[in-house]
Amino acid sequence: MEAIPVSGVAFSTNEARVSITRVPDRPGIAARFFGPVAKANIVVDLIIQNTSIDGFTDLTFTVPKGDLAKTLELVGQVAKEIGAEKVLSDEHIAKVSIIGVGMRNHSGIASRMFSALADAGINIMMISTSEIKISSVIEDKYLELAVRVLHDAFGLEQARPTVQA
């Protein structure tokens, strides 16, 4: 087994998810949502948009729980203006991440992370990746279990889980 370049497990629980469903997939729509949010100085962490299938797609991002009400007000206004389907939110989420430099060439890491969560019966609600990190958003009630099974799956010491993914 090649040494897997994973250095730790990080997590964050202070975010809430905001999703706008069925936005039209045409230039300018994403800018319409993030302009007002930026103007209100709300810090956005994850932004996830998958490719559209029928000309519409969902746009999801996370904000600090304390800013959720304000964000929903701003986003709700734009969603109405552009005729999106609905605005959903969820405060009971946690983000858990596998961190490792050189990650890019080891798609096995993703497979191992997802299998470890699956074996523990934890559903993956969202996925986002970067060169040094694979993040999964899960229900917050599973966070301790997720951190533990991921430490085991990658043979990491549990001692000091890093905070704030």
Add this chain to the structure above:
Amino acid sequence: MEAIPVSGVAFSTNEARVSITRVPDRPGIAARFFGPVAKANIVVDLIIQNTSIDGFTDLTFTVPKGDLAKTLELVGQVAKEIGAEKVLSDEHIAKVSIIGVGMRNHSGIASRMFSALADAGINIMMISTSEIKISSVIEDKYLELAVRVLHDAFGLEQARPTVQA
């Protein structure tokens, strides 16, 4: 205007997108797809999954163009087994990214990036973020235009665009 901590624009054109639509949103599904892909030593770059709305969601990831045919074979098999809707792919994509440390606290950067692409009439097909990077997947034919307008939007020198986001 606060100094925006953006150090550059990066891009990559050697990836192809694979999407599996309407996969059941239950534990173990993501692992089912990435196991065979990892076993075949196929390098996965972006992985994007948004939250499910009706119990189903789409799973998208990118692989080197040269590995697309093999990936579609592996993924097609699993998609059939789990009853996913369909498997789609697109080779004509490019990823363009804004890079900057300390990015997290400037949601205005996302807004500026999306507005710059919108003003140039460029549609954003996928979005993924990390602490130091905001990536947008666009049609490959718009790559040069996107790199140019993003340099302008962030007041960056055009001299040497970084490659491989």
